[in-house]
Amino acid sequence: MVQYLHARLDASFAALSDVTRRGVLEHLGRADASITDLADEFRMTLTGMKKHVSVLEQAGLVVTEKVGRVRTCKLGARRLEEETAWIERYRMQWDERFDELDRVVAERVADELKRKKKNDAYQKRK
Amino acid sequence: MVQYLHARLDASFAALSDVTRRGVLEHLGRADASITDLADEFRMTLTGMKKHVSVLEQAGLVVTEKVGRVRTCKLGARRLEEETAWIERYRMQWDERFDELDRVVAERVADELKRKKKNDAYQKRK
DNA sequence: ATAATACTGAACCATATGGTGCAGTATTTA
DNA sequence: TAAATACTGCACCATATGGTTCAGTATTAT
Known part of the structure; x- marks a missing residue:
């Protein structure tokens, strides 16, 4: 199962x-549609749209059923959970990573402040 | 701006x-890395890895900086918010759509029940 | 000064992608 | 029955993708 996850993603x-x-x-989220409907909406040949639908079907995002001469497309069962x-x-990693960078920067700033204070104290003593 | 959103996605x-x-x-989420580091980890030529990094950089997901002879890669500023x-x-559309289907099915079931009851009543009367 | 390292660019390769047109089949409509 | 509709399969095309090798250049280490 797990070995297919990469391929699915x-x-x-x-x-x-x-x-x-x-x-x-997005269209299918509003209403089912035939290949012709979709080809019209997106200004494309039937053949071209058919290919797109096939890609979506392969990915499990769309299911189709042909009744009579028209193939109706609907949203598939996958809700993009894995994606x-x-x-x-x-x-989450990104956030952690940037928090870390923030900490490093903050530390550097703190060090700089400390160094400055010391230096100021030194200057005063002179 | 908006006209670029599609291209960005x-x-x-x-x-x-x-x-x-x-x-x-994922690697860069853990630690910055050079092209060589990444090429080693993913068993690939430097040239091959460079191309992948370029794709990620184009998409704004990675930033790189070359100092001396090594190019260091880090996560970019984009957090995939738009995605x-x-x-x-x-x-949300998906949920709505399937709720709608559920309603339709529920309605059909309810109708079926009603029909059955009526029929039962009729049968009894006989 | 030499050698090793790290990358870069160009050329190449096989395959995939996003489209088209055309010819055919099956199904509806008139 | 004839014509229109809806799709399908095939071949084609240009470009993109994911990889390689090879020949550089620039930088760093010995």
């Missing part, structure tokens, strides 16, 4: 990296 | 769609 982030596909997901989890983990 | 989701690059981000925001919005 690869597929879904790649699916999200195209403005048309994000648009399709969110990855990003959340990353952000 | 394209770039960062694409940057995240590669397992090596996600690995690099998280996009996904969050998507999930």
Whole structure:
């Protein structure tokens, strides 16, 4: 299971990296649609849109069903939980990392202050 | 500004769609690293790793600075806020959409029950 | 001064991506 | 039955991606 996680993240982030596909997901969030509907909305050939839908379907973000001659696309079962989890983990690391940098900077500033005080005291004594 | 958002999302989701690059981000979340460090860790030529780092840098996720002969890579200023925001919005839509489906299903079930009751009553009367 | 290190740029390669057009099939509509 | 619709598969195209090697340059260590 775990060994597939990387591939899953690869597929879904790649699916999200195209403005048309994000648009399709947003559309399907509002209403189901046929390939023709989507191709019209995004000014593209049926063949082109079909490819995008396939990418989204591969990533599990969309499911489709063909009844009669029309294939209807809906949102899939995946809610991008793993993707969110990855990003959340990353952000926590990011925060820690920058807090650390802040601490280092703060320390340096404190040292500098101390050095200055000492020096001032020395100057006074002179 | 807004017209660049799509391009930004394209770039960062694409940057995240590669397992090596996600690995690099995780490494940099722990510690800064040179190109050589990263190339070693991910078993890759310097040239190959340099390209990955460039992609991450283009996406604003990493910043680098060359001092002497070594280029040091650190996490960039971007915290993937826009990416998280996009996904969050998507999930809300997703939830709404599936709640709606649930309602529709619930309604259908309720109707079915009603029909059945009526039918039962009819059968009894017979 | 020499040698080793760290990167960089260019060229190359195989494969993937994002599109197109065209020809065909299956399904509806008139 | 004929025409229109909706999709599908294939071939094609230009460009991008993820990698490599090789030949540099600049910096650092011996």
